[in-house]
Amino acid sequence: MKKSLSVAALAAAMFVCGSAANAEDTVKFWYHFDNADNPMADLVSRFEAKNPGIKIEAENIPWNSYYDNLYTSIIAGSAPDAAMVKMHAQPRLVEMGALEPLDDRIAAWDGASDIQENLFDLTKGPDGNQYYLPVQYVVLYLYYRADMFKELGLEPPKTCDDFRNAAIKLTRDTNGDGRKDVYGFGFRGGKGGHDHWGSMVLSREGASFDKGGLTNDAAVAGTQFVVDLFEKDKVFPPSAPNDGFKEVTGAFKAGTTAMTIHHIGSANDMVAALGDKVSATTVPECGGGRWTSFGDESTAVFSSASNKDAAWKWIAFLSSEGNNKEFNESTGQLPVTKSDSANWTLHPKRFVDATVASLPFAHMLPNRPETSDFVNTEWPVNMQRALTGEITAKEMNEKIEALFNH
The missing domain is CATH 3.40.190.10 (Periplasmic binding protein-like II)
Structure with a gap:
């Protein structure tokens, strides 16, 4: 009888451990896309093929309720592991202790040198730390x-x-x-x-x-x-x-x-x-x-993420050459990578010119x-x-x- 209980207990423990491991390898990602042409499924498939130990659960949240849902989820302890975020939300998220600092990860990331020079400065946190990874931008x-x-x-x-x-x-x-x-x-x-x-x-x-x-x-x-x-x-x-x-x-x-x-x-x-x-x-x-207005959009890893390294790998993937181009071809905004920006042909020149001419007073x-x-x-x-x-x-x-x- 004791032996049977021990085997049952061991089996239960193995089940719990296995579930925890699977949960840690799943990155819950929130984003918002208005348009029907949504490349997220293709990007997720490509990422998962390159990172077989990580599963991405990407959920498109309606914009009108995006931040209401985000703040509520943080307070309720059910926040996503990573999400698209704007600068206007950063101070409150930092104040809530909801964001994971990314300075060390960015410093060690090969893709950092390919990000447009001023974007890390523009997206820096109120305390001087880097909590956001730029993923797209515009100027009105x-x-x-x-x-x-x-x-x-x-x-x-x-x-x-x-x-x-x-x-x-x-x-x-x-x-x-x-x-x-x-x-x-x-x-x-x-x-x-x-x-x-x-x-x-x-x-x-x-x-x-x-x-x-x-x-x-x-x-x-x-x-x-x-x-x-x-x-x-x-x-x-x-x-x-x-x-x-x-x-x-x-x-x-x-x-x-x-x-x-x-x-x-x-x-x-x-x-x-x-x-x-x-x-x-x-x-x-x-x-x-x-x-x-300088229209920003970045991604962030949340401090409650079960696997912060996996969440970081995912957002870094979205801001890397090629992937960032595909992401922004759907959103219609401008890529943050120098390499993808060099041959950008998605928009007619008159609109690119208006954007560039607006930068000095953005x-x-x-x-x-x-x-x-x-x-x-x-x-x-x-x-x-x-x-x-x-x-x-x-x-x-x-x-x-x-x-x-x-």
Whole structure:
């Protein structure tokens, strides 16, 4: 009887050990792709063939709930082993102790020298450590309907005044039914629209997220400029306070807006819909300067990962020559590797040129824990309230400034 119990106990122990080993060799990876052309299955297969001891479970999480799900999973102790992440989330993730430092792994990685020179500096953590491995990037610029501009004898706007004048002329009834069917600018009032607002506000001399930087006259005038474009000039579609990425880009492709702000990630879809009718230029100079967003995307290993080395191997694979090219051919953003960038032909030259021309005044949001709340709640909620007249431009700026300077 004792012998039988010992054998049973041994068998159970072997089962548990075997399960633990399998669990440690599985990397749970979260990512977000909007497009149907998703290369992840091919990349996973190639990686697993080269690393037979590691299995990748890649899950595509919807963007609108991505960070809500991520933060919840960390608190619940069920975080992924690795995931795609943006800079605005890094301070909070570091504060939560959720990220694994990657400095030593990057230093020992052969692929590090192939990453574009400035990307490690841009993605460095608030404490100076490297928690992120760049995987793609973009810089935002102004899309415009070249055919509509030509029809009306307009030039691409260089200043905010040019922009407003063009938007007013482009907002019109083109079919004679007495209703506007084209609006000058597709403004993104939902999540992610802070980039549109920033180009018209943070560009202004003295505007910043520091104390007094949003409540000074210049910054308030910037937000008022945005509100007036909607309320007085009526050059945004009526749906603008709630519009997100799909609505804004969809309206532009459908011809119901003549300008919008996004990046090279949407260029090929724009060309597929509009051909040579679409072009791009830098965002206009507003209030003495220019400001546009450096759009980052990186990957990270989480401190709770059961096998951090396996998770690192996977994210390093995604940022390596060839694999990074395939990854970004699907996402439509730019590769982080020098080798894949050298012969990049995915996008028409005019959009690459607009990206490069925008780099000198590209910025990132403050690398602070408050930035996540700004992006996900404070900005969209207060922008919507300002656009609908519930609060003033000054009150909106005061609320955002209070978030960063409490």
